[in-house]
Amino acid sequence: MRDILPDQTPLWQWVEARIHNVLERYGYDEIRLPIVEVTELFKRSIGEVTDIVEKEMYTFTDRNGDSLTLRPEGTAGCVRAAIEHGLLHNQTQRLWYKGPMFRHERPQKGRYRQFHQIGVEAFGLPGPDIDIELILITRRLWRALGLDGLELQINTLGTADERRAYREVLVDYFRAHEERLDADSRRRLESNPLRILDTKNPEMRALVDNAPSLLEHLGEASRTHFQTLCEALDRHGVDYVINPRLVRGLDYYALTVFEWVTDRLGAQGTVCAGGRYDGLVAQLGGRPTPAVGFAIGMERTLAMLEEGGTRPKLPALDAYLIMVGGAAEAKGMELAETLRDTAPALRIQCHCGGGSFKSQFKKADRSGARYAIVLGEDELERGVAGIKPLREKGEQQDVPFEAIAAFLARE
Numbered sequence: 001m002r003d004i005l006p007d008q009t010p011l012w013q014w015v016e017a018r019i020h021n022v023l024e025r026y027g028y029d030e031i032r033l034p035i036v037e038v039t040e041l042f043k044r045s046i047g048e049v050t051d052i053v054e055k056e057m058y059t060f061t062d063r064n065g066d067s068l069t070l071r072p073e074g075t076a077g078c079v080r081a082a083i084e085h086g087l088l089h090n091q092t093q094r095l096w097y098k099g100p101m102f103r104h105e106r107p108q109k110g111r112y113r114q115f116h117q118i119g120v121e122a123f124g125l126p127g128p129d130i131d132i133e134l135i136l137i138t139r140r141l142w143r144a145l146g147l148d149g150l151e152l153q154i155n156t157l158g159t160a161d162e163r164r165a166y167r168e169v170l171v172d173y174f175r176a177h178e179e180r181l182d183a184d185s186r187r188r189l190e191s192n193p194l195r196i197l198d199t200k201n202p203e204m205r206a207l208v209d210n211a212p213s214l215l216e217h218l219g220e221a222s223r224t225h226f227q228t229l230c231e232a233l234d235r236h237g238v239d240y241v242i243n244p245r246l247v248r249g250l251d252y253y254a255l256t257v258f259e260w261v262t263d264r265l266g267a268q269g270t271v272c273a274g275g276r277y278d279g280l281v282a283q284l285g286g287r288p289t290p291a292v293g294f295a296i297g298m299e300r301t302l303a304m305l306e307e308g309g310t311r312p313k314l315p316a317l318d319a320y321l322i323m324v325g326g327a328a329e330a331k332g333m334e335l336a337e338t339l340r341d342t343a344p345a346l347r348i349q350c351h352c353g354g355g356s357f358k359s360q361f362k363k364a365d366r367s368g369a370r371y372a373i374v375l376g377e378d379e380l381e382r383g384v385a386g387i388k389p390l391r392e393k394g395e396q397q398d399v400p401f402e403a404i405a406a407f408l409a410r411e
Contacts, residue, residue, distance in 0.1 A: 001114040010314040015301060016098065018144040019118055026137055028094040028120060033077045035100065039067040045076035045252055045280055047192070056103040070102035074119040075252070075277065075293055076284070082123060083286035092124035098298075112299060120274075121293035123281070128229045131256045131276060131292055132236075138260060138272055138294060139238055147304055150271060152238065154258045155246040156226040157194075158218045160279060163254075166217040167193055173211055180207050197245045213244045225255055252277040256292065264307045265300055272296045317369035318408050319387075321350045322360040324376040332375045335385070335401060343405040348373075365390055371408065 039059050046052050058070040071077055074097055082088050098118045122130050142150055170193045185196045197208055233240055246257055257275030274294025281289035323332035336350050351360045364372040374386035388396040399407050
């Protein structure tokens with residue numbers, strides 16, 4: 001887990017603001033969710049035999065003896081909230097949320113044990129059109145952030161019944177080659193064999209590549225859903241790769257799954273991932289409700305920007321107010337408040353803590369402000385402030401108090 005320091009937060013705010021803007025333009029509403037949920041919620045939704053539940057969750061017993069968990073992902077909590085507050089009864093919902101998630105993983109570039117996501121969920125829409133919309137949203141997000149070098153990978157997991165039938169075929173195949181499986185894959189063979197397809201062990205790559213494909217075991221409805229998705233992506237000019245080994249790490253997915261991946265971040269190349277989970281609402285006690293969503297990894301998105309994507313021009317202070325003498329300090333604070341009232345876009349910082357003119361001017365320069373506003377006894381008597389450029393050459397100018405806002409805003 002790590003701190004996000006003041007020199008880093010402006011970039012986070014810039015990214016978040018652009019993502020929020022895109023989601024609002026598509027008509028998605030924000031929901032704010034608890035960081036802590038009852039442990040059973042994640043066992044029922046994610047799956048008890050997944051790595052997340054078995055190895056990675058931060059779980060503890062509270063004073064009432066209840067087992068609670070820091071949320072490892074956002075979908076389960078969003079579904080729980082939607083059921084609990086009646087948001088899904090005879091209505092559709094398009095929701096988004098943001099915040100920290102927690103998994104006890106091995107930290108590496110772009111991956112931390114406390115990490116941040118922006119998640120998007122749509123409920124009550126059964127057709128592939130909403131799957132398409134979510135993928136188009138993600139493409140627009142990358143454009144808004146100035147990111148390139150991302151590849152869209154898609155797959156379909158079919159229905160639960162189709163996966164159960166395919167599971168038997170897959171278990172037979174891997175059991176016939178059990179001597180070539182690593183320890184993790186042998187464990188998954190009985191509990192979650194589809195996860196073997198997602199192995200990161202290069203020694204098993206050939207074995208996995210030759211495994212039976214789920215696409216060959218789909219029914220007509222699942223094939224049509226996936227074909228419609230692919231045709232729509234073609235019409236919209238969205239480049240994609242069909243990856244039959246893309247299974248996602250959570251049990252609740254069905255039909256469409258997708259990931260946006262990059263080779264810029266080493267082994268951890270997934271920046272955004274999601275898919276359809278039509279059975280989860282009923283699984284958690286609600287009425288059967290189709291649902292689909294995705295989550296963006298904020299740390300990985302920020303890492304891509306830092307690796308060479310578009311770096312935004314972050315806002316700097318417009319002015320740092322230097323005040324020498326008691327009367328100037330009193331007037332300076334008043335002047336700063338007036339400027340903030342008349343020109344809300346200006347960023348103005350007042351010097352606090354006293355000190356000589358020289359020491360205050362050094363702090364003004366270190367602040368990164370474009371201008372220093374100088375106020376002393378002489379300026380007070382004349383009803384002006386001295387304005388000195390700090391980022392470029394130029395002489396200090398005397399500007400009447402009432403004209404300072406216009407002077408700063410014209411640049």
